[in-house]
Amino acid sequence: MSRRSALHALFYVLLIAFAVLYLLPVYMMLLIGLKPITEIDLKTMWDLPTRGIRFDSFIAGFRQLAPNLRNSLVMVIPEALLSSLLGSINGYLLAKWRFRGSNLVFSLVLFGMFIPYQSILIPMVKFMQAINLYGDLPGLVLVHIIYGIPITTLIFRNYYAGIGTEILEAGRIDGASLMGLYRYIIFPLSAPSFAVVIIWQFTQAWNEFLFAVILTNQSHWPVTVALNNLAGSQLVQWNVVMAATLLAALPTLLVYVFLGRYFLRGLMAGALKG
Amino acid sequence: MLKGIEFRASKLVIALALMAAGGAALFSLSRGQFRVAGSDLTSLGLLLGGLVLYVGVLVIVGMFRNETYLSIALLLPSMLAVAIFVYGFIGWSVRVSLSQWTGLIPDFTWVGLKQYTDLIQGDQRFAIDVRNTAVFTVGFIAGCLVIGLALAILLDQRLKGEAIFRGIFLFPMSISFIASGVVWAWLMNPATGDRITGINLIFQKLHLDFLISQWHSTPQPWGMAFTVIPAVWQLSGFTMALYLGGMRSISEDLREAARVDGASEFQIYRHIIMPLLQPVTLSAVIILGHMSLKIFDLIVALGRKDLRLDVPGIYMWTTTFDGTKYAQGAAIGVLMLISVAVLVVPYLIYSMRTEAEL
Numbered sequence: 001m002s003r004r005s006a007l008h009a010l011f012y013v014l015l016i017a018f019a020v021l022y023l024l025p026v027y028m029m030l031l032i033g034l035k036p037i038t039e040i041d042l043k044t045m046w047d048l049p050t051r052g053i054r055f056d057s058f059i060a061g062f063r064q065l066a067p068n069l070r071n072s073l074v075m076v077i078p079e080a081l082l083s084s085l086l087g088s089i090n091g092y093l094l095a096k097w098r099f100r101g102s103n104l105v106f107s108l109v110l111f112g113m114f115i116p117y118q119s120i121l122i123p124m125v126k127f128m129q130a131i132n133l134y135g136d137l138p139g140l141v142l143v144h145i146i147y148g149i150p151i152t153t154l155i156f157r158n159y160y161a162g163i164g165t166e167i168l169e170a171g172r173i174d175g176a177s178l179m180g181l182y183r184y185i186i187f188p189l190s191a192p193s194f195a196v197v198i199i200w201q202f203t204q205a206w207n208e209f210l211f212a213v214i215l216t217n218q219s220h221w222p223v224t225v226a227l228n229n230l231a232g233s234q235l236v237q238w239n240v241v242m243a244a245t246l247l248a249a250l251p252t253l254l255v256y257v258f259l260g261r262y263f264l265r266g267l268m269a270g271a272l273k274g
Numbered sequence: 275m276l277k278g279i280e281f282r283a284s285k286l287v288i289a290l291a292l293m294a295a296g297g298a299a300l301f302s303l304s305r306g307q308f309r310v311a312g313s314d315l316t317s318l319g320l321l322l323g324g325l326v327l328y329v330g331v332l333v334i335v336g337m338f339r340n341e342t343y344l345s346i347a348l349l350l351p352s353m354l355a356v357a358i359f360v361y362g363f364i365g366w367s368v369r370v371s372l373s374q375w376t377g378l379i380p381d382f383t384w385v386g387l388k389q390y391t392d393l394i395q396g397d398q399r400f401a402i403d404v405r406n407t408a409v410f411t412v413g414f415i416a417g418c419l420v421i422g423l424a425l426a427i428l429l430d431q432r433l434k435g436e437a438i439f440r441g442i443f444l445f446p447m448s449i450s451f452i453a454s455g456v457v458w459a460w461l462m463n464p465a466t467g468d469r470i471t472g473i474n475l476i477f478q479k480l481h482l483d484f485l486i487s488q489w490h491s492t493p494q495p496w497g498m499a500f501t502v503i504p505a506v507w508q509l510s511g512f513t514m515a516l517y518l519g520g521m522r523s524i525s526e527d528l529r530e531a532a533r534v535d536g537a538s539e540f541q542i543y544r545h546i547i548m549p550l551l552q553p554v555t556l557s558a559v560i561i562l563g564h565m566s567l568k569i570f571d572l573i574v575a576l577g578r579k580d581l582r583l584d585v586p587g588i589y590m591w592t593t594t595f596d597g598t599k600y601a602q603g604a605a606i607g608v609l610m611l612i613s614v615a616v617l618v619v620p621y622l623i624y625s626m627r628t629e630a631e632l
Contacts, residue, residue, distance in 0.1 A: 008433065015428050015435075018421075019442045022507065025457045042471040046479070090352050093345050105353065107626050112360040114618045116568040118590040119611035120363035122370055122604050126380075127363070131320065132304050138317035146355045153352070178341040207450030209571040210587075214595065224452045228575055231456040241456065249453040256448035260441060263448065267512060268519070 026246070033057045033243035040239045061244030064236065067219075068226035069247070075137045075144075075222055076205045082141075083148040084197040090149065091156025091193075092186055096168065106157070113150035117210055125214055135217045143215060144205045152197050155269045159193040160186065192262070199259055200266030203252045223248045281337060289333035296327025364611065370604035377598050389605035400606070403586045406498045410585070411566040413502035414509075418562050419555065421506060422513025427543065429514070430521045440518075444511035451508070455575025458504035462489035462576075494582050501576055501583060505569070513558050520554040521547060560621045567613050586610050 032045060036054040039047075062069075094106055117124075124143065125134070133139035163186070171181045212222045221229075227248045231241050256263050300323040302308075308316045328351060335347040371389050375381045393400045425443055429436050446454065463472035466486070470478060477485040490500040524547060532542050570587030577583035579592070586606050594603030 008431070011428050011431055011433060014424075015433070015439050018425060018428075019439060022442050022446065022511075025446075025454075025461060025507070028461065029457060042465075042469055043475070045471055046476060086352060089348055093349050097345050103626055107622055108361075109353070109356050110622060111615075111618070112356050114564050114614055114622075115360060115364070116587065116607065116610040116614055118568075118570075118587055118603075119367050119607035120359065121367075121590070121607060122594060122600055123363040123366035124359065133317045133320060136314065136317050138321050142321060143359075146359045149352050149356055178344055203448055207452070209450070209452050209574070210591075214591075224450050224571070227456060228452050228571075231459070231575065232578055238460065242460065245453045245456050249449045252448045252450070253445065256445055257441075260444070264444065264515060267447065267515065 029242045029246040032239050033246055057239040057243035060240045061247050064230055065223055065226055065244050065247055068221050068223040071137060071220055072206055072222040075141055076202050079141045079144045079205045080198045080201040083145045083152050083201045084194050087152025087156045087197055088190055090153040091160050092182055094153065095157045095160035109150050109153060121214065128215060134215060136220045140211060140215050143211050148201050155197050156193050163189060195262045196265045199255055199262045202255060206252050285333060285337060289330045292326050292330030296323045296330060299323025367604045367607055370600055371608050373601045375600040389601050393605055399584060399589060403584050403589050405495055406585050407567060409495050409498040410502060410569060411563060413499050414505050414566045415559055415562050417502055417506035418510045418513040419558060421510040423517050425514040426517035426521060429518055443514055446508040447512050451572035452575045454504050454508055455572045459576050462500060464488040464491040490576065490583060498583060501573060504576065505572055509562060516554050516558050517551060520551045524550055560617055563617050564614050
């Protein structure tokens with residue numbers, strides 16, 4: 001065996017070892033969730049089911065979380081659509097319309113995506129209470145959209161900055177107005193960025209906990225809050241908790257598996273890498 | 275008639291009607307409840323009312339046929355929202371933190387920096403929080419950088435199945451910190467003896483008993499170091515993606531030239547690629563660092579408010595909303611903001627400058 005192929009074998013061993021470690025938590029959730037209740041035991045948690053596969057735990061977990069999965073869905077879909085639309089218009093205007101100080105304004109907006117939300121939490125709660133948007137999902141949607149403005153604007157602005165000005169000037173000569181250019185030239189070219197931003201905002205809002213736990217009352221809890229509560233409960237069996245955790249993670253996992261490309265681009269934009 | 279105004283009575287009527295309807299909805303809903311068939315539609319009505327009012331304003335601005343006005347009208351809601359929800363609320367938090375507000379009734383009596391000095395000088399819980407954050411930050415950044423770089427180098431060899439491995443290392447990023455904390459709390463179960471389970475059980479079965487650990491229940495400060503494991507699981511893939519992106523943007527010619535000069539692959543990484551990746555490391559440290567200074571939900575799900583694993587984010591949450599010590603909570607929030615700003619602001623300025631040069 002040549003030195004090079006020995007090295008390759010070593011690389012594969014290392015990669016597979018890491019892959020096993022990374023998949024371990026998901027394997028555990030599946031394994032425990034798919035076992036019959038009678039086989040659930042701390043001592044044998046890593047053993048494969050011997051008496052067939054049962055979906056009892058997943059059914060029980062789904063019963064626990066169903067209203068919250070619904071809440072999350074109802075919150076996340078309008079949130080992702082509206083924030084992408086808003087981000088697109090902001091990004092277009094900030095990319096193509098450079099006024100004096102526009103870079104400063106943009107930097108100030110960007111800072112908003114790094115702040116720890118504990119530093120705005122008290123005024124935000126009091127404000128949402130004062131304007132009657134406290135306790136249910138529309139308020140949470142609004143908050144997610146507003147704190148999403150920096151990242152959505154950033155992703156669209158970087159994307160639009162890459163679209164040549166020639167095409168816009170050609171549109172100008174044809175008599176298109178500011179919004180005409182957006183509607184007939186920019187918007188039709190924006191599909192990839194819309195995919196990135198919708199997926200990003202979907203994932204963020206689905207996974208978010210702090211705003212959700214502070215701004216919603218129990219009947220409007222999104223899935224993260226309910227899951228945290230479920231995991232802390234002494235009354236719920238741990239196989240149900242494991243199955244419920246997988247169910248709570250499933251939507252974003254599926255989005256990642258099927259649309260990972262776009263997800264990664266959102267991730268990179270968060271590192272200001274365009 | 276004024277030049278540049280495209281006046282149409284029908285448009286004006288529509289705009290005014292929209293503004294009146296939206297304004298009326300906002301006004302009445304902000305005072306009372308709106309229920310249809312038992313469900314509370316107040317908040318939804320408020321949002322829609324605001325939207326309708328805004329569309330009315332846009333129609334009127336649109337009549338002026340002035341693109342600057344229209345741009346301002348389109349950008350203003352977002353900019354105003356950020357101005358209020360980020361900067362306005364920060365200012366308000368700072369003001370609360372300089373007061374003695376405790377209890378449900380706001381009390382803005384000025385006490386200067388008292389909340390801050392109390393936290394920094396005499397508060398044991400906050401001292402633990404600072405130490406825990408330091409342990410977490412160092413462990414988290416180091417873990418992500420080392421593992422992320424190792425994975426990136428492994429994947430940079432253009433082996434078969436690269437895409438699959440990349441996918442496996444990245445997927446934890448799509449899972450919420452809450453879900454991750456719940457799962458890892460089971461994997462890192464500290465129980466021993468008959469109740470041994472989780473990863474400890476694997477160690478026992480493999481006869482690696484010396485590896486059996488109490489995980490995050492280990493006496494402090496080392497217990498905190500174990501909370502890094504789920505965080506690294508989630509974000510080392512992201513670090514890998516940053517490094518891999520950096521490596522792939524280094525031209526193959528450069529590596530080829532080094533090979534011609536007799537450099538080994540190891541030397542190429544050590545002397546050519548690593549120095550070129552320094553900006554990537556900087557970005558990664560800033561992004562990971564600001565996440566770890568804010569770490570909150572992962573520790574909530576993993577530690578279940580165990581005071582030994584406390585961090586400022588949790589302290590702020592409990593002291594404000596369980597203990598109604600608003601002034602103290604605001605001070606913790608502001609201190610968290612300052613720590614993040616020290617890290618992020620220079621980076622933002624740097625990013626903006628380099629972009630302006632391009």
